[in-house]
Every structure is written in structure tokens, then in C-alpha cells.
Amino acid sequence: QVQLVESGGGLVQPGGSLRLSCAASEFTLDYYDIGWFRQAPGKLRDGVSYISGNDANTRYTDSVKGRFTISRDNAKNTVYLQMSGLKPEDTAVYYCAARVPNGRLWHRPDEFDYWGQGTQVTVSS
Numbered sequence: 501q502v503q504l505v506e507s508g509g510g511l512v513q514p515g516g517s518l519r520l521s522c523a524a525s526e527f528t529l530d531y532y533d534i535g536w537f538r539q540a541p542g543k544l545r546d547g548v549s550y551i552s553g554n555d556a557n558t559r560y561t562d563s564v565k566g567r568f569t570i571s572r573d574n575a576k577n578t579v580y581l582q583m584s585g586l587k588p589e590d591t592a593v594y595y596c597a598a599r600v601p602n603g604r605l606w607h608r609p610d611e612f613d614y615w616g617q618g619t620q621v622t623v624s625s
Contacts, residue, residue, distance in 0.1 A: 502614040509619030520581040522596030530574040538592035547607025593618040
């Protein structure tokens with residue numbers, strides 16, 4: 501069974517940085533497409549970033565381009581989301597998700613099959 505565990509969330513001041521981790525057990529992450537999503541209170545869950553399983557191609561939603569970086573460490577079976585220049589509007593629960601590569605839209609939560617439990621990121625002074 502695919503299990504994903506996120507970590508690294510917390511409280512940070514505006515302009516600060518956090519690194520989220522998405523670790524997998526019972527399967528090898530590097531084969532899968534991995535997406536990072538976030539959900540703020542009262543809002544829908546949206547795609548933040550993505551790294552493909554086939555060729556490590558990456559995608560970012562416009563609001564985080566230049567501030568967030570997704571990466572994969574195959575030796576540690578972990579995908580990271582490095583977040584810098586954090587803003588209050590980045591406050592949300594962040595989830596990682598996995599799917600078998602299929603070339604479909606990356607930013608849609610319903611295109612992913614396996615989910616972690618989420619980690620809270622709060623950006624506030």
C-alpha cells in the first residue's frame with residue numbers, strides 16, 4: 501500500500517523559509533508523479549508544484565514561481581518542497597500526493613490517487 505508522510509510545516513514569519521518533506525514507505529517514489537497541494541480554510545485544494553516520475557519535469561503554480569522549488573532525493577525516497585519568501589497567503593495545509601505517470605493535468609487533486617495526511621504551514625508575524 502502506498503503511504504505518504506509529510507513533515508516540515510510550522511509557523512514562520514513573512515519572508516521566511518520552510519522545507520517540506522514527503523516520504524514514502526512500501527514503494528519507490530521515483531517512479532511516481534508527485535504533486536504538492538495546499539488547502540486554506542474555506543478554499544478548495546489546489547496544486548502548488550509537481551515533479552514527474554518519468555523525467556523529473558517540474559511545474560509550479562504562478563503564485564509560487566521563483567519562491568518554491570520541488571526536488572526529489574531518490575536515495576532517501578523523499579520529495580521536498582523548498583519554500584522561501586513566504587507570504588501570509590501561503591498559509592494552508594500542505595499535502596503531497598502520488599500517481600502512476602499518465603500525462604494528465606498536474607494541478608487537479610482528482611488526478612492523484614495517493615495522499616499524505618497534510619502538514620500545516622502558517623505564515624504570520
